[in-house]
Amino acid sequence: MELWQQLTSSTPGLLNTKRGGGASKSGAAGARDGPGAGGAKSQDPIDDFVQLENDLAGDLITAVDSALQALKKVIAASFLNTSKVL
Amino acid sequence: MNKQFYAMTQVLFGSGLLTPVIQQAATALLSGAVPPDWTKRWDAGPEKPQGWLRELVRKRIALMKWKSASARGNLLAEPLVLGDLFNPATFVNALRQQTARQLGTAIDRVKMICSWEKDMKALKAASCPLTCTISSLLLQGAAFHHTLQESASEASELSPAPNVSIGFIPSSGPEPYGRGQAIGVPVFLSTSREDYLMEIQMPCENGTKDKWVLAGVALFLSEAD
Numbered sequence A: 001m002e003l004w005q006q007l008t009s010s011t012p013g014l015l016n017t018k019r020g021g022g023a024s025k026s027g028a029a030g031a032r033d034g035p036g037a038g039g040a041k042s043q044d045p046i047d048d049f050v051q052l053e054n055d056l057a058g059d060l061i062t063a064v065d066s067a068l069q070a071l072k073k074v075i076a077a078s079f080l081n082t083s084k085v086l
Numbered sequence B: 001m002n003k004q005f006y007a008m009t010q011v012l013f014g015s016g017l018l019t020p021v022i023q024q025a026a027t028a029l030l031s032g033a034v035p036p037d038w039t040k041r042w043d044a045g046p047e048k049p050q051g052w053l054r055e056l057v058r059k060r061i062a063l064m065k066w067k068s069a070s071a072r073g074n075l076l077a078e079p080l081v082l083g084d085l086f087n088p089a090t091f092v093n094a095l096r097q098q099t100a101r102q103l104g105t106a107i108d109r110v111k112m113i114c115s116w117e118k119d120m121k122a123l124k125a126a127s128c129p130l131t132c133t134i135s136s137l138l139l140q141g142a143a144f145h146h147t148l149q150e151s152a153s154e155a156s157e158l159s160p161a162p163n164v165s166i167g168f169i170p171s172s173g174p175e176p177y178g179r180g181q182a183i184g185v186p187v188f189l190s191t192s193r194e195d196y197l198m199e200i201q202m203p204c205e206n207g208t209k210d211k212w213v214l215a216g217v218a219l220f221l222s223e224a225d
Helices: A001-011 A023-030 A047-077 B002-013 B018-028 B036-041 B051-072 B088-103 B122-126 B209-214
Strands: B110-115 B131-134 B138-140 B144-147 B147-149 B158-160 B164-170 B184-190 B197-205 B218-222
Touching: A001 A047, A001 B051, A023 B002, A047 B018, A047 B036, A047 B051, A047 B088, B018 B036, B088 B110, B088 B164, B088 B197, B110 B197, B147 B197, B184 B209
Parallel strands: B184 B218
Antiparallel strands: B110 B164, B131 B164, B138 B158, B138 B218, B144 B147, B184 B197
């Protein structure tokens, strides 16, 4: 978890979950709606691919982050309520 | 007193509940494995959790740069590292699709050609409309200096291959290398040779093709961990 903290804090925007942000060069000129994309979709297969691949990376890194945060909470909560604490 | 306050804080702020999903992730991590929920989404990563997490973050950072370059419209202007991608085969297909669209032909009527020269002579001669230069490939089973050559006995098993430019032209277009002057070398995602990506022609001396086939020459996007 410390490693994850180090890795994610080194680069800003890493955990940004905004999908499809920023239209691609051809998308700005002729965007059209399409299935599977959360944001602007271009008519350019390579730009579309980069967009989807970037979204996949964002989704995956967010899922991993959520799982590790949940685990962290559980570990913190595992501390027992002893008579001394009370 | 400080100790007791710390203990109380831990109890008060420990608000997480242990669900089966969290328990499964924790069990996997404690046994030194990547949780199955994560590998379901990306199974081609390193086997150890530390390596897997590092590689995930590295790919994420690289893809943010790919996206910026794509938005500026100059993605294909610089050499690309296909090892940055989760789905490099889909990228090659997107390049094929976009080329076919520009050529006004069907996607199955184009073929891949490549050029190992810096000036992309072969691709220019074939009037290839879209080219992509691939960098950071690793070569195994041979050395490469304009043609395939025997590796030096003290050389490491893997050597960095020079940049190669790929592109698609109509199936009827000319082959950049003559018969017997090049060998089709498989490109795999990693040195485990589990995931095949594509075949790239590498020039070799006339009549040496069989030697390189027997040497198991192959290119890789990355090393297995």
